[in-house]
Amino acid sequence: MFGLLGKKSGSLVGLDIGSSSVKLVALAKSGRKYELDAYAVVSLPPSAVIDGNIQDVAEVAATIEKAVKVAGGKMSTAVAAVPASAVITKRIPMSNVFTEFELEDQIKVEADQFIPYPLDEVSIDFEIIGPADHGDNLNDVLLVACRKSDVEPREDAISGGGLDCTVIDVDTYAVERTFPLLHEAAPDTTVGVVDIGAATLTLNVFKNAELIYSREQAFGGNDLTNTIHQQYGMSVEEVEQALRLDDLSDEIKEMVVLPFRSTVAQQVSRSLQFYYSSGAHNELSALYLSGGCAAMEGLADQLSEELGINTDLANPFQQMSVNPRINRPRLERDAPSLVKACGLAMRGLEG
Ligand SMILES: Nc1ncnc2c1ncn2[C@@H]1O[C@H](COP(=O)(O)OP(=O)(O)OP(=O)(O)O)[C@@H](O)[C@H]1O
Numbered sequence: 001m002f003g004l005l006g007k008k009s010g011s012l013v014g015l016d017i018g019s020s021s022v023k024l025v026a027l028a029k030s031g032r033k034y035e036l037d038a039y040a041v042v043s044l045p046p047s048a049v050i051d052g053n054i055q056d057v058a059e060v061a062a063t064i065e066k067a068v069k070v071a072g073g074k075m076s077t078a079v080a081a082v083p084a085s086a087v088i089t090k091r092i093p094m095s096n097v098f099t100e101f102e103l104e105d106q107i108k109v110e111a112d113q114f115i116p117y118p119l120d121e122v123s124i125d126f127e128i129i130g131p132a133d134h135g136d137n138l139n140d141v142l143l144v145a146c147r148k149s150d151v152e153p154r155e156d157a158i159s160g161g162g163l164d165c166t167v168i169d170v171d172t173y174a175v176e177r178t179f180p181l182l183h184e185a186a187p188d189t190t191v192g193v194v195d196i197g198a199a200t201l202t203l204n205v206f207k208n209a210e211l212i213y214s215r216e217q218a219f220g221g222n223d224l225t226n227t228i229h230q231q232y233g234m235s236v237e238e239v240e241q242a243l244r245l246d247d248l249s250d251e252i253k254e255m256v257v258l259p260f261r262s263t264v265a266q267q268v269s270r271s272l273q274f275y276y277s278s279g280a281h282n283e284l285s286a287l288y289l290s291g292g293c294a295a296m297e298g299l300a301d302q303l304s305e306e307l308g309i310n311t312d313l314a315n316p317f318q319q320m321s322v323n324p325r326i327n328r329p330r331l332e333r334d335a336p337s338l339v340k341a342c343g344l345a346m347r348g349l350e351g
């Protein structure tokens with residue numbers, strides 16, 4: 001068999017390079033339906049990625065290579081993201097008579113005016129959104145710029161890990177793309193997705209499936225991992241592994257994990273207060289939890305009760321067909337931490 005009748009080139013890989021681990025999701029598409037082919041979560045050494053920046057390209061490359069092996073599928077192309085905080089975006093009206101080529105030149109002239117770095121240190125991308133509200137013959141163009149020093153280490157780590165990096169996306173766009181898979185939005189409802197990772201907690205708010213608010217705060221599971229590591233003499237990797245497999249002793253659960261859950265709830269509540277105080281925004285009708293800490297037992301229930309908002313775990317795979325090789329109960333546990341990687345794989349399949 002040479003795969004002539006199968007899928008042509010394997011699946012598309014989304015790579016979420018977080019501060020504690022690399023999450024890999026391989027998706028294929030059949031008609032309009034996505035299929036989960038394979039996934040992997042592989043821990044990173046503690047200082048390889050700090051604040052979303054890759055400090056050690058070789059370590060990240062080795063971790064990506066391992067993730068590809070663990071996932072075990074046939075994969076070649078990957079999409080990764082830079083954090084939204086590293087990106088400058090601007091919507092500018094541009095003449096719609098420019099050819100693509102002329103537009104590119106003109107964009108560089110415009111970009112030079114508001115990007116605080118020399119243009120040769122910056123990667124620039126743009127997308128024509130559609131006709132501008134004011135003025136004939138004008139299109140609104142979305143300009144996205146990012147320093148090359150944020151993009152290049154990602155590309156290098158991915159190629160070092162044996163994959164071909166086709167697109168570098170922005171992480172909030174990836175989450176936005178998964179939203180229709182998480183929640184069937186009734187018109188005019190406002191829904192939040194909170195990601196609680198190792199180092200950051202991010203609240204994204206969607207109205208009619210469109211991202212209207214996003215804010216990051218420095219808080220995450222690192223505090224929990226480090227406390228267990230220090231008090232119980234386990235290595236950081238052992239702690240992360242035990243958390244992921246729900247393999248901690250009852251004592252640790254009661255003495256450390258449970259109190260930490262309340263701290264998480266307070267931090268989520270704080271992020272909502274920032275949202276409500278940021279302007280005339282609607283109340284949230286539902287909240288979804290993503291990221292590693294979302295898997296903490298009882299967290300969603302505690303939040304539903306304390307916040308009075310229906311809270312559930314984010315699972316982008318609930319409607320997908322899933323490769324039978326994948327362990328379903330494991331996937332259920334891991335799904336909330338795979339949201340970003342899933343949105344990145346979807347970007348790759350958009351073509
Ligand atoms: N039950 C649990 N299972 C797995 N991880 C858990 C659990 N409870 C808490 N955690 C925490 O989740 C964190 C990992 O989350 P995640 O994989 O989303 O982080 P990350 O994406 O690497 O980090 P960041 O997004 O902040 O850069 C670990 O620090 C761990 O302490």
Ligand SMILES: [Mg+2]
Nearest residue numbers: 018019197198
């Ligand atoms: Mg993360």
